[in-house]
Amino acid sequence: MNLITEASPHIHGRATTSKIMGCVLVSLLPTLIAATVLFGLNVPLLVLTYALVAIAAEHLCCKLMKRPSTAGDLSCVVTAVLLAFSLPATCPLWVGALGTVFAIVCAKMLFGGIGNNFANPAVAGRIFIMVALPSALAFYPQVVFSTTDALTGATPLAAAASGSASYSVMDLLLGVHAGSLGETCVLTLFVGYLFLLALRIVDAWATVPFIAAVGAIMALAGQDVVFHLLSGGLALGAFYMATDYSTTPMTPRGKIIFGLGCGIITALVRLFTSAPEGVAFSILFMNLFVPLIDRYTRPALSGGAQHVLV
Template identity: 70%
Template structure:
């Protein structure tokens, strides 16, 4: 059967487009983070949503001003900067000074995202990079975390479960860790709400589990090898938020399943090594940031060959 030349498509791919858009995808991520925001509000009071609001406002203004300076149409409305702001806010304690939140958010948007060209062009995950920036530049801002159980935020501060575990003390039950009944950052306390949000993103096919499961599995194996309580380690710190929401970022993680598996495994290995064999009790942010650098190489190594194609050298 002959095909009319008029039916041929003579233009660059993609030839067919889905209904998904950046705004819809980022809106779904924001919606998935709402349960954790509600849990943080219950645990820490109004300081939690206020901190998130400060970060979101800073992100919107920073991205809009960057677009003006770059003589580009504003991209602040695509919701990507809101996702970055919420994720960064979730790495902070509820008693974090607002000026620190503003500084970290501005760093994430201006330096890590917009200077590289905006969404889709940044090498590093902006929220993770901002967390590491604050950890290095202003460690005192992350040195004390408010306790819960209705106590005033400035009345008592406690160490996080991971910090206590590294000192040989594990006073929290698994249920405490699941419900967030302990000191910690906004997004590393209530594991149940993080899981609910992640399952929602899986259900609407915004994310997949190719990087998440190897990430968590590698941490579990190293925890067992190091003689640690595996369940305690998996439910503590920023592992859940990092594996569910940061290791699934479209821009800063590999594109195909094999690459994502390699990325997740390496993140988990580095996280475990830092937790048990370094001076820091937490390693999620450092592991993700470190592996972000190797995403182009991983993509090149794991790129599927077209039919009849010839594999090129890595360099």
């Protein structure tokens, strides 16, 4: 009998990074179709361009780092699609491409690639564009397909901040209003999220506290809870960005803390700052605390006491 010693993990499942990311892309297809109907045929072109830029950027980084290319695992494509979904259809193509390069190169590959980055790359790319090129996000187009004449270039949250918001629940669910590609049709985002839940690719440990915290604070503040839950990037952030493997805590208890933090910060930004939206900032801020959350929420070793290294 030969004794073979190997590094963990010793039990391997059938799931691979490329399969998982492929399922995430499939779950995003309904929202891509909805965005195309709402904002026009240029939407698939934007998403495809950003995906190709992400693949090229990650492949080039791997070559410069003299390591095998990881562009084929599709994680960079997921980043590109999520970033595209956080931008308006009128965002210049080069701006989105630049944000994609920043997301892949600066927020992901400089930290060692997938599994080593501390911040969600799509969120980092979005905030980079917000800070460096805010004019690209200053205008949100009127939807191409609509059932009402009351639509303007202002997103629901921006309209609410100015006191001119008047949207029905159905308008918010179907995305019949101005906004980013992936923050409009909440219904398709929810369907995609349920698909990932059914496959056990994601869980609800961070998502539910995220949404619940926003709802609770808005209720205490006397705001329209349903309006805030269905507006802005909350659905996209809670369903797809707060469930990222690399940049969220590992334990259920840690994910609950992460989700609560994201929800509280999002609600406070919406209530007390001039910015109508706070999802991206909340996720990036809580990403910074993930190592600390993991340290203090990790389970004790079986048969011994848990010791926290200082």
